[in-house]
Amino acid sequence: MMKNLFAIFSLVLLSACSQSEGNTFDITEGETRLVATPSFVDSKTDLKNLFGIHSLWWESQVSLADSSGNLTDDALSKLKYSSVQLIRYGGGVNEINWLDCTNNTKLRPLLSVTTWMQPAPCLFGPAEYANALGKLGAKTTWHIANVVGFNAEESPLEQLSVSAKNYASFVKDNSPNRVRYWEIGNELERGRLKWDAFKIALRSEPIVANILQADPAAKIVIPLVEYQPDWMSSDIEHNKYLVNRFKSYSADYALHMYYDNPPEGPSIVNRLNKLAQNIAMMKQAGIANPGVWITEHARWPAGNPSDTEWSRNWYQTSDISGVLSTADFLIGLSQINGVRGAMWHGLRAGPWNFIENNNQELQTSNIAELFRLLNPSDSMRSLVTLSTSSFDGDHLGQYAIRGAIFNVANNPRAYRVWLVNRSAKSKSVLLNMRMVMADGNVSLVQKQLRTVDASQNARVNLSINSSLAAIKNGNLTVTISPLSVSTFDITLK
Structure with missing residues (x-):
């Protein structure tokens, strides 16, 4: 049954033809989440x-x-x-x-x-x-x-x-x-x-x-x-x-x-x-x-x-x-x-x-x-991602986070997430993967850029953290530090 489910997910990703035409970004009070859909944004873009x-x-x-x-x-x-x-x-x-x-x-x-x-x-x-x-x-x-x-x-x-x-x-x-x-x-x-x-x-x-x-x-x-x-x-x-x-x-x-x-x-x-x-x-x-x-x-x-x-x-x-x-x-x-x-x-x-x-x-x-x-891999494809952000970013737009989810190599078990946190507060972000990924244990690799001080010439530092997590009811929660950019590699085990 699980093998057939993966085959269905793979078929959806390979054949998805609807593309991102409108705004997929929303700002509201208190929410930070990304919803992955099984539609590719644009097949013509490298x-x-x-x-x-x-x-x-x-x-x-x-x-x-x-x-x-x-x-x-x-x-x-x-x-x-x-x-x-x-x-x-x-x-x-x-x-x-x-x-x-x-x-x-x-x-x-x-x-x-x-x-x-x-x-x-x-x-x-x-x-x-x-x-x-x-x-x-x-x-x-x-x-x-x-x-x-x-x-x-x-x-x-x-x-x-x-x-x-x-x-x-x-x-x-x-x-x-x-x-x-x-x-x-x-x-x-x-x-x-x-x-x-x-x-x-x-x-x-x-x-x-x-x-x-x-x-x-x-x-x-x-x-x-x-x-x-x-x-x-x-x-x-x-x-x-x-x-x-x-x-x-x-x-x-x-x-x-x-x-x-x-x-x-x-x-x-x-x-x-x-x-x-x-x-x-x-x-x-x-x-x-x-x-x-x-x-x-x-x-x-x-x-x-x-x-x-x-x-x-x-x-x-x-x-x-x-x-x-x-x-x-x-x-x-x-x-x-x-x-x-x-x-x-x-x-x-x-x-x-x-x-x-x-x-x-x-x-x-x-x-x-x-x-x-x-830096994206050759096999990455952008999925239409419905983003919802809270209002507490210190910039002209005032929102806290923006993110996007990508499929890797048409593999229903492998995804990458780009996330930016423009808030001075740490953010927990709900990733709703229900439409593209089965429940189960996943390996999670986070790479993060941030500075250790607020000086004008401060250099960004890269940190890498690997962990095990689980997708339950289609959801996975990740945490991103204040004023930082992260990628998350999610692989179903």
């Missing part, structure tokens, strides 16, 4: 792609590369340690000619890409990036096409089209066996540009056509806006125009999302709702299986870049609150149908540093340690 990073070439080459522009063995080892496989190559894309980042590094010209750095040659160029991907064993490249021009001026489209075509050929030759993504422009609707959707489409379409002519297998990604600028009447209408204009080319779109600190970081609930709203719009526009990539995300440090003392808050991106914010966001992404991947900003990028450089000594950041903790 969970490993949630653990990508964005790389600015100039910050990366200053702190992480050798004199030839290649990432050092130490930097690569830190990336391998954190299981990073997806790196978005960008920065200065609306300003520079990619050819200036190629050929002999000693002959590359000085480039001005920011107001806070002296002009410098682009040493960590596309070839050096491809070399790093090879050493990491990465299967994907991610480039950003220049649709603006050079030296802060708009260039003729004919010139940019030829440049994009040649760039796509270069990438194809350097990464022939990788999936090659092309994001068409970067933050065109904000900053000094403030382009409307019509102009973005007008400038982007010839670029897309030339990339595909050079590389028909290239995957085109269209950037959208995740907030409503003062000059824009509706961000959703702006995005809808671009979705309709480019849906013959692509079903993949990009958003940038910063969170959990004013004024530029709304609550994570706000960000996830905005994401779901855009995915719903895409489906209404006739895209059956839209894919959204969060090509930049991170906790925002309180304040604005224009604030003279903003740098005093940079620690907030990867202190324990930054870790909890990032974990909260990634767990939320794992529950949304249509999310294809996410890139934390950034490898080295001002306030956001995945690898820290302390007097030329490299060290993994707390965010890198979070990536290592959550």
